[in-house]
Amino acid sequence: MELHQLQMLRELGELGSVKAVAETMSVTPSAVSQQIALLQRQVDAPLTRKDGRNLVLTGAGKVLADAGADVINAMATAKAAIGAYQHERGGTVTVCGFHSAGQALFAPLVRHLAAMRDGTGTAGAAFAGVPRVRLSDEDVAQHDFPALTARYDLVLAHRMDHSPPWPESRVRVIPLAHEPLDVALSVDHPLAAKKSLAPADVVRYPWVTSRSGYSPADVLAAVGAVASVPVNVVHRINDYSAAAALVSTGDVIGLLPRFTSSPARSPGVTLRPLTGISTRRRIDVLARPENLKRASVMLVAEALQQVMAELTGE
Structure with a gap:
């Protein structure tokens, strides 16, 4: 078995299609199919099966893909042990984040890394290998x-407290923040005079929230359940900036993250904590x-931790 064959099998399990594996590994789809076919010849049990137009892993394929992930991790450990991998601080690190995290963290991250470079001058060896980042947003x-x-390389992700944890058998988790979603109001809204709000206070107003399956919609469903009143959702918009702009008109209220969607970036909007439910x-x-x-x-991951700490005041 070749390492790149195990890598392709692993990616097929994660991404769900030969085309996606090819794009991720910068090869052709036919090359992916050929290498997986060569791998299949070395084992008796079927590794893949057709699911519509996609090729997915069987139970045996998942077992081998997990074993391949262990091999890849072991190889990285071996390279780190001899120093050729571990001490390479330069190069490029790819980072993706959901929209509000990107808006709040990407620019400060770039500035933070630039300051590390600029602070060394020509003689400073400690930070001579500060990496560059390539940033993408994924909603x-x-x-x-x-x-x-x-x-x-690094994925900024979010989940509600009550939702299933990340699959730590497949990924490592570096905590950044524990962020409340607050009620967003126009500054002249009647509820803006209150220091905090309960579900009964807000449930009868018209709302802007996200599409189903995203954090604000989940919290708003809980608001309706606690207050035992149907929620009047007028707009479903995933972009927090667009939602905040609608809130600023006074026609609707919404839910915005306290740290990554600052009211300072949304003129005419103020935030109030919501009590009585987990937000x-x-x-x-x-x-x-x-x-x-x-x-x-790791250097970029640590920089993200510092940038988030500055944002939250921790």
Whole structure:
């Protein structure tokens, strides 16, 4: 078995199609199919099966893919042990994040890394290998974040407190923040005079919220359940900036993250905490274990922790 064959099998399990594996590994789909076919010849049990137009892993395929992930991680550990991998601080680190995290963290991250470079001058060797980052935004439902680690070194992800934990058998988790979703109001809204709000206070107003399956919609469903009143959702918009702009008109109220969607970036909007239900979401960095063996990736992960700490005041 070749390492790249195991890697392709692993990616097929994560991404769900030969085409996606080919794009991620910068090869042709026929090359992926050929290598998986060669791998199949070396084992007796079927590794893949057809599911519509896609090729998915069988139970045996998943077992072999998991074993392959262990091999890849072990190889990264071996490279780190001899120093060729672990001490490489330069290069490029790929980072993706959901929209509000990108708006709040991407620019400060770039500035933070630039300051590390600029602070060394020509003689400073300690930070001579500060990496560059390539940034992307990905607006996905919670259960789709772990699969993004196949395409990016670091993935900024969020989940509500009550939702299932990340699959730590497949990804490593670096906590960044524990962020409440607050009620967003126009500054002249009648409820803006209150210091905090309960579900009974807000449930009868018209709302802007996200599409189903995303954090604000989940919290708003709980508001309706606690107040035993149907919620009047007027707009369903995933982009927090657009939602805040609608809130500023006074026609609707909404839910915005306290740290990553600051009212300072939304003129005419103020936030109030919502009591009586859990509104907190966890913001984490997800990564494959082998990627965290790279000093450059760890440096960027630590920079993200510092940037988030500054944002939250912790």
